[in-house]
Amino acid sequence: MIISLRNSATVLFQGDSITEVGRLSDPGSPLGQGYVRLAADLVRTARPDGDITFVNRAVGGDRVSDLRARWRDDSRGLQPDVVSVLIGVNDTWCRYRSGEVTSSRSYEDDYRAVLTLARDGSDAQLILVEPFLIPVTEEQWGWREDLDPKIHVVRRLAEEFDAALLAADGLLNQAARTAGGAEHIAGDGVHPTPLGHRLLADAWTALAGL
Template sequence: MTISLHRSATVLFQGDSITDVGRLTERDTPLGNGYARLAAERVRSARPDSDITFVNRGVSGDGISDLRARWREDALELEPDVLSVLIGVNDTWRRYATGAVTTARAFEDDYRAILTQARERLDAQLILIEPFLVPVHEEQWAWREDLDPRIQAVRRLSEEFDAALLAADGLLNQAARAAGGAEYVAGDGVHPTPLGHALLAEAWTALAGL
């Protein structure tokens, strides 16, 4: 499935640190320094005659409940035409780092709630990006038990809400094998390297037919 970007569309990127990438700490980079900025640049290059507005509201450290808490202000009130969401890995990370557990069911329920609000309040096309993990450390392989059900939830929701799906987990893990190691794609297994962000941006713009 692809999306249609009309020439005056507003595109909103939502998520955690993988979307944020400095947009909150570096005043001159409102789109951050990751896939959101790269995707915007690719679109602008391909559509120089358009007047598409790109907005990044990713917040480092967010899990699904954090995103739901700020959804009205940081998503609905911005009235985007295209809404792109990447969330979930922090819900897994917290389980292993601090013991804070968000069940896969709670994750899916919160995710469904925000998408339902978007469907009811907005006339927006949706892009759902799978949370992903490219294990760098041996112990990160155990994280798959927690993350994989979240990935499956995002896939179900993409079908339920007729959203475009960016299958990031397989994309980046395959790229890691081709590059010779996970660290070339996601230095700590979670946060993409410049190569990882470039791959996400390329896949994102492909969903827009570019």
């Protein structure tokens, strides 16, 4: 599915550190230094006469429950035409780092609430980016037991909400094989390298029909 990105539109990106990429620590880079900025640059190049506003409200370390809790404050007054969400890897990471478990049911309930809020009072088009993991250690292969069901949740919600789906997990893991190893795509298995961000940006803009 491809969304219809109008020449006059507001695009809201939400998520965790993969989407934030320094936008909170560097006031001069409100879109961060990752795939959001790259995607915005690609869109502006393709639509030089467009009036498209890009907004990044992602917060590093967030889980889906955090995103749900701050959604109304972050979105107040924006009325976005497109909402792009990437959230979930911290819900898995926290299980193995600190024993804080987010069940697939809780993840789905909170994610569905986020999408319902995003659609509340608007006809915003949705882009859901799968959470992903490109294992660089043997331990991280075990994380897939927790992450894979959450990826399936995102796919089901994309169908339920008629959202465009960016199948990032398969895309980036295949890219790792082509590039010669996971570290070329995500140095720690989670946070993309510049190449990883470029691949996400290219895939995102393809969903926008560019």
